[in-house]
Ligand code: KG4
């Protein structure tokens with residue numbers, strides 16, 4: 001079975017072809033819009049939508065070509081319809097539904113966070129139950145995944161997502177957009193002392209990043225060099241994520257952990273998670289680097305699993321800007 005996966009929920013136009021019977025991703029083409037949003041220091045929804053509309057045909061054609069597949073060979077179209085930037089989501093959704101209608105094949109609408117959550121398992125059966133940490137530009141959640149489609153949010157950010165905090169700190173330090181990779185690189189190059197930033201005292205498994213962000217700004221305004229500020233921010237943010245995850249493992253009592261989303265590409269986070277795995281005997285599943293940021297492969301994979309579980313969606317299905325993962 002050949003599944004097409006489409007994602008236009010934010011600032012990447014992504015299309016992938018997934019062969020479900022062998023579990024192989026035949027192509028995964030991503031066209032990023034970074035340079036269009038860089039002047040604004042963040043994603044502008046209308047700019048994103050216009051760029052998706054300009055790019056989607058070319059990205060679709062490139063994905064089919066790379067996979068060596070003709071449109072008529074496709075068996076299922078899966079497209080992200082929630083959550084995300086509404087104008088951006090609508091471009092992929094309209095394209096996906098149009099394709100499904102034209103080819104006479106089923107359509108499946110996919111939840112973007114569920115797709116990130118399952119991305120460490122692309123190509124095989126997800127091993128439920130597990131604890132999932134999804135860290136991206138729009139989301140920071142800890143989820144208990146009991147079975148396919150049954151997720152319980154046990155922790156979430158009360159303000160900024162961790163990726164958003166990365167992007168705002170990078171903007172403050174004039175490092176460009178997106179901020180995560182730039183800050184990560186500075187951290188790696190820095191050999192000096194790390195400054196202490198207070199970690200927010202939020203109860204339970206919830207997060208807050210606004211305090212870390214403000215403390216980071218203060219350091220910079222007090223004259224600390226940008227590289228030292230960036231490295232100190234990363235040390236604190238990553239420490240904080242790992243601390244909460246450790247707490248979740250203890251409280252939930254599940255030792256299988258999956259970590260995904262754009263920020264899961266972070267080299268320090270991956271390093272600290274591997275240490276946690278050794279120390280606590282955790283079964284760790286990290287999203288492969290190529291599937292950490294937004295991509296069509298995770299959408300094709302998740303759409304396929306949900307299609308097997310509950311069948312296709314009608315072409316009347318709409319897009320939703322907000323949609324907690326435990327509410328469908
Ligand atoms: O999952 P994603 O591509 O899009 C959303 O669904 O939001 O995540 C994008 C986020 C951005 O905030 C970006 O700065 C962050 O992931 N990011 C990183 C790294 N690479 C990307 N953050 C920290 N370290 C990285 N290496």
Ligand code: ZN
Nearest residue numbers: 116136293294
């Ligand atoms: Zn995402």
